[in-house]
Amino acid sequence: MAFVLGHNQYGKAENRVVRVFRDSDPHEIVDYDVSVALWGGQDAPHLTGDNSPVLPTDTQKNTVYAFAKEDDVVAQPESFGIRLARHFVDDTEPITHARVRIEMYPWTRLGNPHAFTRDGRFVRTATVTYDGSTTWVVSGVEDLWILKTTDSEFADFLEDRFTTLAPTHDRLMATSLRAQWWHTSEDVDWGKSHDRVVQTVLETYGNHHSLAHQQTLFDCGAAVLEEQPEIAEIRVTAPNKHHFVYDLARFGIENAGEVFHADDRPYGLQELTVRRDDAPAPGLAFDPGQGW
Numbered sequence: 555m556a557f558v559l560g561h562n563q564y565g566k567a568e569n570r571v572v573r574v575f576r577d578s579d580p581h582e583i584v585d586y587d588v589s590v591a592l593w594g595g596q597d598a599p600h601l602t603g604d605n606s607p608v609l610p611t612d613t614q615k616n617t618v619y620a621f622a623k624e625d626d627v628v629a630q631p632e633s634f635g636i637r638l639a640r641h642f643v644d645d646t647e648p649i650t651h652a653r654v655r656i657e658m659y660p661w662t663r664l665g666n667p668h669a670f671t672r673d674g675r676f677v678r679t680a681t682v683t684y685d686g687s688t689t690w691v692v693s694g695v696e697d698l699w700i701l702k703t704t705d706s707e708f709a710d711f712l713e714d715r716f717t718t719l720a721p722t723h724d725r726l727m728a729t730s731l732r733a734q735w736w737h738t739s740e741d742v743d744w745g746k747s748h749d750r751v752v753q754t755v756l757e758t759y760g761n762h763h764s765l766a767h768q769q770t771l772f773d774c775g776a777a778v779l780e781e782q783p784e785i786a787e788i789r790v791t792a793p794n795k796h797h798f799v800y801d802l803a804r805f806g807i808e809n810a811g812e813v814f815h816a817d818d819r820p821y822g823l824q825e826l827t828v829r830r831d832d833a834p835a836p837g838l839a840f841d842p843g844q845g846w
């Protein structure tokens with residue numbers, strides 16, 4: 555029996571970088587978790603242990619911290635990712651592809667010019683993939699919690715002999731949303747664009763009269779594409795965080811949708827892509843992972 559090497563990539567994952575902009579008054583900071591993955595020309599180390607084509611992950615880590623000195627570049631996760639990805643491919647023989655994934659933890663300024671509190675509303679993400687000619691820039695958000703106390707229905711669904719769910723025309727609906735959107739241009743004010751997407755998603759989710767979580771999420775994605783022409787495609791992963799009306803009738807207490815059990819698992823999971831009908835193919839924009 556013979557074995558062949560399939561897709562492989564390697565890199566330094568989760569480099570935690572905090573950059574302080576001391577020259578700005580008041581001080582600014584960015585807080586990143588940067589993961590680098592490189593591929594191309596790496597048969598020898600896997601098959602024979604010959605490390606001559608390997609740029610050590612330790613060197614990759616050092617590069618992340620060194621480039622964090624470049625003010626304009628490091629200020630936004632997208633521009634930092636572009637800088638790093640192009641460097642690793644353009645300056646390192648035999649690397650052909652780089653993917654840099656950055657999580658950004660937002661901090662909010664306190665009352666004085668050099669103190670901050672971690673803003674736990676969401677994590678901002680950017681994933682940049684570069685193949686030596688094309689650069690794919692994907693921005694995103696994770697752990698964006700949204701909850702609405704009414705304006706949500708779920709009825710008229712398929713029923714079979716295992717169905718026990720009662721249809722409802724008024725329920726509490728909640729999620730912790732993950733979304734990633736692909737820009738077809740780099741001529742973007744990354745910070746403003748990100749703020750706008752988050753705002754659009756929050757407003758749409760909140761204002762939408764929902765017949766299903768699926769419908770609300772599609773509308774959120776469509777609203778983002780409507781607002782921002784440079785975004786070609788958005789992918790959303792959203793658990794339906796079930797809240798069950800707690801049975802207080804057992805104690806002779808009325809509960810008209812006021813006391814809920816916030817269930818942890820299992821949860822419904824809606825995953826969808828919304829794209830412009832004339833959008834180009836996304837190529838390597840979205841990380842398929844190892845497929846499990």
Ligand SMILES: O=c1[nH]c(=O)c2[nH]c(=O)[nH]c2[nH]1
Pocket residue numbers: 708719765766767768794822
């Ligand atoms: O919005 C919903 N979509 C579903 O597919 C579903 N399934 C379910 O049990 N509850 C819900 N709610």
